[in-house]
Amino acid sequence: MLALTCPCCGITAEETEFHPGGEAHLKRVGPEGADDEFEAYLFARKNPKGAHIERWRHSYGCGKWFHVARDTATLRVFGAYTTQSYGPPEDIVNAIRQSYPDWTFDRNAAE
Amino acid sequence: MAEALATIRRVEGMGMITLRGALEQIGPVVSDVTGIALPECRKITGAGDRQLGWMSPDELLCVMPVADLPAILAALQDGLTDRHALVLDMSDARVIYDIIGAHAEDVLAKLSPADLGAVGSDDLRRSRAAQTAAAFWRIESGFRVIGFRSTADYLGALLHNAAMPGSQLAPR
Numbered sequence: 170m171l172a173l174t175c176p177c178c179g180i181t182a183e184e185t186e187f188h189p190g191g192e193a194h195l196k197r198v199g200p201e202g203a204d205d206e207f208e209a210y211l212f213a214r215k216n217p218k219g220a221h222i223e224r225w226r227h228s229y230g231c232g233k234w235f236h237v238a239r240d241t242a243t244l245r246v247f248g249a250y251t252t253q254s255y256g257p258p259e260d261i262v263n264a265i266r267q268s269y270p271d272w273t274f275d276r277n278a279a280e
Numbered sequence: 281m282a283e284a285l286a287t288i289r290r291v292e293g294m295g296m297i298t299l300r301g302a303l304e305q306i307g308p309v310v311s312d313v314t315g316i317a318l319p320e321c322r323k324i325t326g327a328g329d330r331q332l333g334w335m336s337p338d339e340l341l342c343v344m345p346v347a348d349l350p351a352i353l354a355a356l357q358d359g360l361t362d363r364h365a366l367v368l369d370m371s372d373a374r375v376i377y378d379i380i381g382a383h384a385e386d387v388l389a390k391l392s393p394a395d396l397g398a399v400g401s402d403d404l405r406r407s408r409a410a411q412t413a414a415a416f417w418r419i420e421s422g423f424r425v426i427g428f429r430s431t432a433d434y435l436g437a438l439l440h441n442a443a444m445p446g447s448q449l450a451p452r
């Protein structure tokens with residue numbers, strides 16, 4: 170079971186009280202982008218085994234969106250943080266690196 | 281014949297006002313008008329049939345007898361004219377059930393994944409009951425549950441079913 174703590178209201182609840190929003194920090198490609206870039210923006214998603222950053226919505230609670238860093242293999246949650254950001258905060262990056270020392274956040278996708 | 285785990289009662293005659301806005305801006309006005317202290321994050325304040333609940337970082341819920349609603353609604357709208365806020369009578373969109381009895385917690389525990397042990401006497405827990413959204417808080421001898429009027433029959437059926445005699449969760 171995946172349990173998440175919503176950073177907007179502080180409730181810890183199990184996953185069915187939330188709605189998954191897929192990979193976080195996507196870089197939007199607009200009409201000016203090349204076809205392959207636009208296609209990648211719409212359809213290509215990371216699917217790592219290990220640390221992953223996703224958007225979630227507290228749909229059966231406060232209704233807010235937030236970001237979650239979690240391990241897709243163990244369901245361990247490294248942390249949750251506000252949507253008002255372009256990437257994970259340092260403490261969450263550090264938490265991820267305790268399990269995956271070489272992990273880096275792909276900033277290219279988030280500029 | 282075993283008794284039902286709890287009595288399920290649909291509560292009529294209650295009104296609800298939804299308020300949205302920056303709580304630090306609208307909060308003092310809401311507290312003044314209702315005479316109820318502003319609830320902190322995830323809390324519910326007030327007593328009996330007049331309460332103020334924290335719904336989200338930008339939403340409050342005001343519960344009161346429907347007879348008191350027009351005056352409170354007008355006073356809130358009046359008090360908030362100079363602030364960016366939503367004040368809306370949501371009474372017709374909502375339903376209230378009370379679960380009263382020794383095993384009231386068992387009834388709710390069957391339907392909601394919420395950790396009821398973590399729900400204190402002044403907490404307002406937003407969650408779900410099976411497939412419909414529900415929020416609840418503790419009242420004397422049980423819980424008050426609010427849900428959507430559009431799924432009121434479903435919620436009522438769920439609650440009655442979960443209260444079926446002889447179905448308590450603890451080993452007998």
Ligand SMILES: [Zn+2]
Pocket residue numbers: 175176177178179180227230231232233
């Ligand atoms: Zn929340």
